[in-house]
């Protein structure tokens with residue numbers, strides 16, 4: 001089958017290797033990925049600032065770009081959750097609401113797409129690591145795709161998952177929160193990193209690029225030899 | 241408003257600098273978390289209990305005026321008196337008047353957040369009435385001249401050692417053994433209970449059909465405050481009413497497990513009216529003060545009214561990463577944490593920082609923990625929308641505008657890449673610029689050659705690889 005890649009702006013410009021791994025995973029799953037032109041940002045940043053009015057034009061663009069897709073796959077739980085919310089931004093009697101709902105219904109986070117849509121959990125991936133899973137809040141609680149991530153990781157050969165003391169705990173990024181309240185954000189990510197260190201993991205895995213960026217750059221500041229990997233990188237293994 | 245608004249960003253940064261308090265809070269919350277998990281895990285029907293509780297709370301909100309009338313009639317029928325107060329200040333003067341008219345000089349108090357909302361202790365003190373908090377945590381806070389930092393456990397932020405020092409200063413007698421410390425407090429409090437002219441308590445659930453004030457506690461001090469002195473004044477906010485005794489049972493099914501991980505609290509008191517003819521004990525007078533303080537307006541606001549389902553269990557505070565890090569005082573309001581971030585800005589008195597709803601990482605742990613089925617993220621989103629309407633948020637507007645034009649968006653990123661090595665320096669040069677704030681505790685991740693420019697070659701290579709494998 002064919003799927004359109006929805007690449008979040010953060011992946012496009014800061015974490016392109018996550019996009020590459022996502023592409024590799026889809027190919028491995030027998031899916032032909034297409035990258036439609038003109039993608040920018042899903043508008044999550046403005047949405048969380050309470051500015052749905054600024055998101056609406058971006059939602060319209062998104063729907064236009066992706067309306068012909070057989071399926072839309074995104075390596076981010078939070079951006080997928082944003083697209084799933086698009087219909088709610090338009091009035092009940094706005095005909096666009098239905099169009100947005102159609103696109104929202106076929107937009108999936110990568111793990112969710114593999115497990116729920118394709119019924120795949122074992123991609124034959126191998127990754128010799130002891131790792132902890134950071135189940136991002138947006139992927140687990142908001143989107144409800146946490147079990148897909150877990151099911152996929154359970155089938156990765158060579159991967160030993162170690163539990164975090166507080167697995168459900170946020171990493172403290174929260175978009176603009178990290179800029180508006182840098183001290184609180186720092187305190188929360190520090191606790192997350194303490195938990196990761198205490199778990200004895202060599203790597204931390206997450207399905208959310210913003211958590212990945214937050215945790216990885218805070219670990220780098222502390223010079224910790226722990227890797228931060230996106231779910232797609234683990235599933236791609238040596239695929240790229 | 242004459243006072244400048246509270247600044248949560250500043251207050252939280254200050255609170256985070258206090259390592260000792262953070263460590264205490266951390267330990268205490270970890271403890272509550274374990275208790276709660278244990279009890280919820282041992283309760284296979286938690287979801288059903290929750291659904292029933294939500295239905296009861298929604299029934300209250302749907303029929304609030306009717307239920308309040310019923311409550312008033314029932315309370316009056318059992319010899320009590322009901323008073324309504326529109327604002328926190330008027331409620332405080334109303335209570336003070338009841339006490340002054342009766343010449344009361346000493347009042348014992350059971351823990352009540354509504355009393356905090358009214359700022360009652362200060363008003364009583366100004367009127368020459370001594371008010372003594374009798375909940376151990378609240379007593380500690382009162383002795384220390386502080387404010388509660390949690391709606392359930394007011395002294396959550398205070399360590400055993402700090403209490404020990406405090407007792408030494410206040411009583412000239414101390415210990416670090418908890419039973420012994422409790423005894424010291426009890427010795428001092430017992431005298432007050434016996435000498436008190438009136439007792440003031442809160443109210444967890446008011447039952448409309450019977451006129452009963454229901455209170456949950458673990459220490460027994462609330463039961464004493466409501467039954468020992470000759471006058472009992474119970475304080476509630478208007479949404480605390482439920483229709484029937486059976487409805488109260490439904491709320492009781494879920495409140496202690498969500499709050500403290502208990503199936504039932506140690507003491508569960510049902511105060512129904514004043515002492516009747518032929519009865520040997522109980523207060524001679526019973527007053528129920530019902531505070532509005534902006535809640536009627538919330539009820540009339542369909543987008544926000546669900547916050548009034550809250551049963552004050554504190555669960556959302558205990559799971560909130562922001563509350564857990566900064567503690568309750570940083571909020572500068574009576575109600576901190578997720579429920580506080582929703583309700584405080586809507587209250588008439590002491591609304592706190594108007595930007596409080598923005599101090600959120602959007603993690604949704606609160607709504608997951610809430611036994612009353614409150615969707616805090618949605619409510620906070622609505623509040624943010626209302627604040628944003630009144631201001632221009634230039635960075636967000638500019639970013640959104642760029643995002644409408646892929647060429648400009650890509651161009652801006654390309655310019656960013658050009659300056660990439662310089663951006664790394666921002667943290668040192670301009671720690672208060674947005675990028676600088678982000679980079680205080682983070683290494684600059686760098687901007688990379690965009691994925692879209694790599695995609696074609698990658699797809700081709702993958703196809704070849706895949707072909708080779710097949």
Ligand code: SF4
Pocket residue numbers: 549550551552553554555556557579606609610611612613614
């Ligand atoms: S909002 Fe929900 S979780 Fe928070 S205190 Fe109220 S009932 Fe408890």
